[in-house]
Amino acid sequence: MAESHIVADICEIVEHRSERMTQLELLHTFHSHICTPFKVPQNQNVEAVWLSDVPRIAFKNENLLYAMFAISATFVLRSQPLNMDMQMRRDRYLALNLHWQRKAIDELSELNADAVSFTALLIQINSFAMMHERINPLCGYEAVVEWLKTGPGSGQIFAMAATVVRQNPDSKFKALMNAKPAYDPNIEHHFRHPIPPQSRGLLDGHLAQVEGLTSDTREVYEKTLRYLGTINESIIEQKPSFYAARQIQGFSLLIPKVFVEFVEERRPLALVILAHFFAMIALVQDPPWWVGDAAVKAIRALSEALNAGGETMPQEMEWPCSVVRNKGPH
Template sequence: MAIQDNKRPAARVGHRKSRTGCLKCRSRRVKCDETAPICANCQRLGLQCLYPSKPKSSMKSTDAPLTSNAEISKASIPERTIKSSSNSTNLPTPLSSEYEKDIPSTSSGSRMELRLLHAFMSRVVPTTTSILASSEWRQVWFTDMPRIAFDHDNLLYALLAFSATQVLGSPLGNSDVSLAQAEFFAIALQRQRAAISNPDYDIEATTLAAILIAQSAFGMLRGRVLEPYTPPADWFEVSRSAWRVFPRVKDIPPDCIVLRLLVETTAPIWQKWSREAGCYDFHVDEIYKPILTYLVPEEFDHYGGDRIKGLEAYEKTLDLLTNFRQALAGQDEPVQNNLFRVSLIAQTVPDDFVRFVREERPRALLITASILAVISRTKILRLYGDAGHTIPRSEIQAIRKILPEEWQGLMVQPLEELASSVG
């Protein structure tokens, strides 16, 4: 799939639905400048511009300050772990009343928001644009995403949470930033659910928020408590929930340039990872086959469950990982594709595999370590302020500590891959 016009027009979606603008802008859910007899959007696109025969009062409600929704009561803020947010990550469900009340932000909260917005523009955007080959994606990060965020709280707080991830990887990171990240991440999830519950939700803002939520879920693995160790099943769960809002191609408005760029970027990945029933053969790299075949009867005798179905979940996950690893070896793989692969592989793994990770089955832990080892080879870790590969290294070492003795021999491969990427 390719964008037809090489010259990229300015993105026009991302605003809240117009209530006093022309009928065309209201139907397209874009912001109208309300110029009569023809607004700027209709004039630019050559559309018929019509206004309601009995327009509403021209007075508009003043936008709330940037920080009006920034703080929620301490009782409703989850602990500073991904796991604490996992029970709230089924994004399509409505918000509970517990989170629907807005509490005014304090001045310290306002300063933190400004600090993280500054960090996004001064740290996240330059880092992103330095490693992404696509000028179009640079514009998304530098221009489109901040612009749309000011009109949509779900995207705004997802942006702030992701920005905190970058700051925490620098000498500027401290406990205040860590707490703010947890709060803003929780609020982003809440606002995302609220947005999706509205039939007229903005598809572009919601999708961009989902991307940042999924990316933040991985970044928040850094700094979490590793003793006693709990496998990162919540990272898989948050990513899976976030990406469920990914729009179908037919649902994308014609002038929604950012979403069409997103589809163009991820389509090759989805096409490779999707399968038709009975028409797909899993391909597992030779280096992963020992994980797939080792002590199979013993596992299912101990944990129970359908052996055939369970092995298929493992095989599909290793197939996804094989594809990811081979893509990294390709010289023509765009860097921005790897950005999405990190969250897409977490989103695409089977339900049974996530359950096996929660059960701490050795095979599932080994595959998780292998996924993290491949991620350690990408440049994308720089987006998380993790130039030292802290996230994959800490998780892999923690997995090694709890893995049963008879499985330790299979840890050699992910440990060697991690060492080669760090070295």
Template sequence: MPPRRSHKKSRAGCRRCKIRKIKCDEIHPRCGNCLKHGVVCDFESPEVADDLATVSTPAAPSPISTPASLHPPNPARRRRSSSAIPPATPRVVRQPSPIDVSRAGGQVGRLMELRLMHQYTNVTSKTLLTDSPVAEDVWQRAVPEMAFAGRTYLADAILSVAALHLRSQSPEDRALVRASHAYTASTLAEYCASLEKGITSENAEALFLTASLIAFQSVASRIFAKDDIEPESDDPSARYALPLPWFHAFQGVKTVVATSWQWIRNSNIVKNVIDSQPSLQLDLNPLGPNSFFGHLLEGLDEELAHENPANVQATTQCYSHAVCVLNWAHKSVYPAAALAFPATVARRFIELVELKRPRALAIIACFFALLKRLDNVWWLHDVAKREVMGLVGLFESGSEWWRHLEWPVRIALWDGTTIPPEVWGADWNQTGHKTDGHGFVNHIELVAELMGQSSQDLLHVATPFTGEPPLTAESPD
């Protein structure tokens, strides 16, 4: 038997590698493991050793979890050599601390976190399209307070949205790019872990608010996506990615609300947020005389003739419901009413979008055109033009669907701050939405009754980055 190969143990590795109990290559100023994971190495920044020691040291049980970046540095520790072997290493929490990435690039994590929280409470919280001063106060004051009470996934969601907001103003700031990616990943990891453990009366409010912020984050992220992924490709689908994050994210909010309604229905925080949206009062006749988008259902019988018989009813209902929501939002004086569309469409409709059915793509093109009135909102800026023209590019030249796309294209390319009623197709001053005193709560009550309570179904829909395997795509005619 050949002699065993000797193993040289790393004794001067960085503190992060020691905590993770992995071999450090001891390369200065940044070891290979830290470089691979995009985090700061204490070889290049001695202050990181203080933070790692703070994160890895177990604290006495407390209802409030204090971020590592808020602990003051210990001058005595900074004078120690960064290669000193630490004392016995305690068990480390699985989720990374926000400090790990917000310090990237030599930035001081504490200052980054303070910058993001200041941005959120003073600016970003006022851009979440609430139609109520009470709801605005919830996002600005009550939500951070709940996050500080130990809901780290909610705190990370707040910082993630704030980072994206700042990125929209300074897209070249690499520290903000890293921070937004880090907080987004941390939010999703802890959020999904909490869902796996189950929604309870104690975490229902925080999970609902986190799901809502994830939806904002998911939508806002598309403003940084490149439409021309492969500019030289002749395949339109290679130049435009379907806006599925929109639907998965908002459907996730709906699922969390419906599943936890027994606990949050009496929450003033949740009810104020939900009731800040206009009452969903639909005319359930999608082909009535006042139906502006009824033309999108033309030829449906011919399409259903080739449909799997098991899906005919679901397909019919989801198309009809989607058109009804478009008709309602189109006439609403409240521009953000259109955001009810991705949250209320049926799961079957989303499947049809994934399959690139021409009718489904034409319908969502009209939805994105409705968002033209929200061009001044940072996370919806230029979304109408970007998404409508991307969807139109999926249709073949001379397609019979071109006539159904004329209105969304005209609206998406409209140059001006005001769209005349004759161009829009409705006068908001005469057809503004009216509430029945119950806001959106009645709709939530109905959804809660209809939806199943399966935790697997919840996990399947509740995050924007989970779902069924991609369906086989069909090319729009």
């Protein structure tokens, strides 16, 4: 065999080994950190599913395997932000993750519903986690909107998969669906809590008067604010942080789709309500790793969007801004 061919073969083996070692590192990260993100652990059933069942399902489902690699890479990048190789690999894993997830959704059945559901959840968590690195002086508000826009599509996927999952007595995703705080299939029940005290004046404040709320618009804003009441209750009652974590993830999935459009339109009241959501997140004690500094960064980005053109900061932003001040510099 010619020497050039031998060198080429060796280089290929080295490259393959490098990829295998990276993936082994990411699987270890998934098992060590992603599966157990809470200081107070969830119930043993849920932890067993994440630690044992999810990796086993992933070995037979490319969409879930690449979702695991992608979110684990995001975790690694949290402490190694200048690791260009990991960033490149994460981008590739994300692309492969989305490719195989679309294919799996097209072929949704009892055989792959668990994989589709776990993948959708990991995509959603990873999307939030990546705000930590994407919110910067050049891309603040846009990064927040990008995350928020993932919600409606993910919500549809969860709804489709949940229908199949409920019919399968052997489903592993059921353990997550039934774990506290259990997902309520009646969407309206997620908006039954009172608006948090810090946010009660928003619908009758200056920005609401300037916008001139119709009854339909007011209902959209009120529903969104009532959802904040679910997070507020978990904080006040000092529930384990996995309660608030699930409610935080539910925000983009469950709030009215029209609210997302209001944020895209940069309606001041919509931006303020979103800032109140992030301020609520910043109050959660012992949050999971994926929260990071995203809440504080998002409030600053929304403040800049509201202050574009030298506008005076609205009074309605006082509470979120005070939360940022109390958190100190980041």
